[in-house]
Amino acid sequence: MPVQLKTLIPLFAVFIILFLIARHFLIPDSFGKYGHYRANSIDEIAALPINYAGKAVCIDCHDTEAELLASDAHAGLSCEVCHGPNAKHADDYEIKEYLIKQGTREFCGRCHSLNPARKIEVINQIDIKEHHPEKENCIDCHNPHAVWELKE
Amino acid sequence: MGTKRMNASRRNFLKKSAALAGTILATSALAPFNAIIFAAGEPEDKTKIWYGIGIDIEKCIGCGMCAKACKSENNVPKEPFYYRSWVEQYTIKNDGSINVVSPNGGIDGFTQTVPEEELFKTFFVPKMCNHCAKSPCTQVCPVGATFESPEGITLVDKEYCIGCAYCIQACPYGCRYLHPVTKTADKCTLCYHRITKGLKPACVEVCPTGARIYGDLNDKEGELHKFLKEHNCQVLKPNLNTGSKLFYNGLSAEVR
Amino acid sequence: MEHLYEILKHVDGFIYPNEIELQWGILIILYPYITGLVAGAFILASLERVFKIKVLRPTYHLALLTALAFLIVAGLPLVSHLGHPFRSYEILTTPQLGSAMAIFGFVYLWYLMVVLLLEIWFDYRYDLVIWSNESKGIKRRIYKILTLGVTDISPKALAWDKKLGYIITVIGIPSAFLLHGYVGFIFGSIKANPWWSTVLMPVIFLLSAMVSGIALVMFLYMVVSWIRKVKIDMACLDEIGKFLFMVLILDFTLESLDQVHRIYEAEESFEILHMLVTGKLTYTLFIFQGLMGTIIPLLTLGFFRMYLPKEKLRKPIYFLVSCLVLFGVFFMRWNVVIGGQLFSKSFLGFTSFKLGMVGLEGFWMALVWMIMPFLILSFILWLLPPWKKHSEETV
Structure with a gap:
């Protein structure tokens, strides 16, 4: 064997072995459990906190x-479409600062202002400027929980 | 009598083997042409949950609540450059011109400025991650930081992502962004942290018209299966063969 | 984030809302550019060694050392652009083999450790042994370490140096093709992006890499000769010019074919790409890359094939041509990387890109990355001067 290779082959072998040792310690534990990824990350993502409590939780108390x-x-x-995300309120009834009570023309208009892209079969629409201009907000007449029970 | 019986048994044997060979031939010939493979890729295990999404464009009223809820639920940066979910308004005029807008992802709602007499048609298209079965984004991740979960949801491991942005380049739908704080790729998880707790994804929860549904594609009795059966659904950019699992009802040809 | 609000005002048409920011900037332009220079310079060196084009001898060592200096820098812009540079080791520990980017670490290490360093080592071993005996102090120690303790300079050992060096060069040619063809594949394999997604991309990248590498060696050979105040070997320069001409023709033909094919097939993305090319890329594509980087050098070098002007005129023209080609190939990378991100994947609009001056992704930083290989090369030339090699005369 040429003298050069007598030095080079062990040298490269050392590099490769060092790499394999480093690799062994650098790969996270759960890597490759299900596929080419860190299996623990699935649990980490699943464990993230929620912000929207969900209707089922709300109506438990607000029957x-x-x-x-x-x-x-x-x-x-x-x-929570109108009242905003309130998982915190669901956890602790006293936390109410995130509760929104909407009812402005602008807010209701997000769904109910005239827009030809909205199908009339799907949603009732009005001209939010022209519709009863003498009243300030929609909730001055409409009860958002029962929209056709009009206030006088 | 003896020979007759032998003949009969031989005939039976031949019949059976022919039937068997025919079945094998037929199934092996048919299997590659299974249309579902082309449509959405195939789940690894047909007995387990495999999520898909349905969006009914006919029902979408463009209130933008889904996009807004998505940001609140997932703490997505509020700046108008980062969206896991957004809504587009398409406006096609009588002269054939197409105009698309998505101001702040639709979070602040929409207005239609084109007068009705000039309108050919107009509609909303909510967008989000397609959770492709053959994800081009997970294909290109060099380190295995983004992957398809066993339930068919494309997720990002933010502890492992190196932030090379190759997946952002590879997503044909523009559904990924580089998170300005974590410096890692970020995207819709179909609210994985909610659906694993039995809750609906935030965008589905707040949709006032029920335009969004999600569910198990393997569940033949499920809501999503019913939706797909009753509507003529289409996926975005089918030519790219991404195996998209986001099915749109009423998708117009102009939509990209 | 102010710059994003600024870009938001300049969005043209409709883009998906996540597309405002360009993910890959000047650093990712430098990465294929520098890698290309490496591959090109190496291929020029192997022309002398493997294909026995003896007239190129004066540039052989320079080309090799240039390749090394640029390769040392090649990966750095890439790593520094990452969101998490310190996680970059993951690309070696858990490469996801479905990704075109995943084997970059291995291709890079293979090329650096197995091809370039070994070839240079075999080539310089005899001189390292001699120099380590001749010089004093720190330099002596460096040479001693570089010999790796192999100090046998018997004719038999030297014959092995030659033989093994030759084998490495032969392995090196496909490796150089792999290195740069592969960089092209990183872009060419993205089906979501019609500006990138072409089967010709690796070939185009490879040819433009050869063009730029040859031009770089031509440029450096002239500069180094001027600094050393030695006479430039015109036969060698003419030969490099000839190869540059040949590869330029191939490169130009294939890039044109790519565009002709696009135009003729006129797929779904044609309108937006047409607008891109005639709009945001007009200067960088037609003027910088096309006219200055390709047409003018092509015509000049082609003219030289028919009529060679006097040496006094030829030298500055070669110098100018090499500069133009280097400039043009830089903008070829620009057009690919930036061009591919300017249009929306909805094919309905454009975002915009403005190169900032400061910051990690800014002009000054890019300039630093670009100057660094020249500094490294100066150091290597000081340490391993090809013109002081003993083996030239003795072996």
């Missing part, structure tokens, strides 16, 4: 509102 809501056109809506 009168739920009953009213179910009786009218907004029956399909989830509470």
Whole structure:
């Protein structure tokens, strides 16, 4: 064997062995359990906290509102569409600072302002500027939980 | 009598083997042409959950609540450059011109400025990760930091991502972004942390018209299966063969 | 994030909302550019060694050392652009083999450790032994370490140096093709991006790499000769010019074929790419890459094939041509990397790109990365001067 290789082959072998040792320690434990990824990351993602509590949790306590809501056109809506994400309130009833009580022309207009891209079969629409301009907000007349129970 | 019986048994044997050979031939010839493979790829295990999403464009009213809820639920940066979910408004005028807008991803709602007499048609298209069965984004990740979970959801491991942005280049739908704080790729998880707790994804939870559904594609009795059966659904960019599992009802040809 | 709000104002048409920011900037332009210079310089060196084009002898060592200097830098812009540079080892420990990017670490190490370093070592071993005896102090120690303790300079050992060096060069040619063809594949394999997704991309990258590498060696040979105040070997320069001409023709033909094919097939993405090419890329594609980087050098070198002007005129023209080619290939990379991100994957609009001056992704940083290989090369030339090699005369 040439003298050069007598030095080079052991040298490269050392490099490769060092790499394999480093590799052994650098690969995370759960890597490759299900596929070419860190299996623990699935659990980490699943364990992230929620912000929207979900309608089922809301109506557990707010049963009168739920009953009213179910009786009218907004029956399909989830509470947090209008009231905002409130998992914190669901955990601790006293935390109410994130609760939103909407009812402005702008907010209701997100769904109900005239837009030709909205199918009339799907959603009732009005001209939010022209519709009863003497009133300031939609909730001045409409009860959002039972929209056709109009206030006078 | 004896010979007759032998003949009969031989005939039976021949019949059986012919039937067997025919079945093998037929199934092996048919298997590669299974249309579902082309449509969405195939789950590894047909007895387990394999998630898909359905969006009914006919029902979408462009309120943008889904995009807004997505940001709140997943703590997505509020700046208008990062979206896991957004809504587009398509406007096609009588002169044939196509105009698409998605102001702040639709989070602040939409207005239609084109007068009705000029309109040919207009509609909303909610967008999100397609959770492709043959994800081009997971294909290119050099280190295995993004992957398809056993339930068919494309996830990112933010502890392992090196932030090379190759997956962002590879996603044909523009569904990924580089998170400005973690410096890793980020995307829709179909609210993995919610659906594993039995809750709906935030965008599905808040949709006021029920335009969004999600469910198990393996569940033949499920809601998503019913949706796919009753509507003529299409996926985005089918030519790219991504195996998209986001099915749109009423998808117009203009949509990209 | 101010710059993103600025870009938001300049969005043209409709883009997906996540597409405002370009993910790959100037650093990712430098990466294929520098890698290309490496591959090209190496291929020029192997022309002398493997294909026995003896007239190129004066540039053989320079080309090899240039390849080494640039390869040392090649991976750095790539690593520094990562969101998490310190996680970059993962590409070696858990390469996801479905990804075109995953084997970069191995291709890079193979090329650096097995091809370039070994070839240079075999080539310089005799001189390292001699120099380690002749010089004093720190330099003596460096030479001693570089010999790796192999100090046998018997004719038999030297014959092995030659033989093994030759084998490495032969392995090196496909490796150089692999290194750069592979860089092209990183872009060419992205089906979501019609500007990148072409089967010709690896070939185009390889040919433009050869063009730029040859031009770089031509440029460096002239500069180094001027600094050393030695006479430039015009026969060698003419030969390099000839090869540059040949590869330029191939490169130009294939890049044109790619565009002609696009235009003729006129797929779904044709309109947006047409707008891209005639709009945001007009200067960088038609003027910088096309006219200055390709057409002018092509015509000049082609003219030299028919009529060779006097040496006094030829030298500055070769110098100018090499600069133009280097400039042009840089913008070829620019057009691929930046061009591919300017249009939306919705094919309905454009975002915009403005190269900042400061910051990790800015112009000054890019300049630092670009100057660094020249500094490394100066050091290597000081340490291993090809013109002081003993083996030239004795062996």
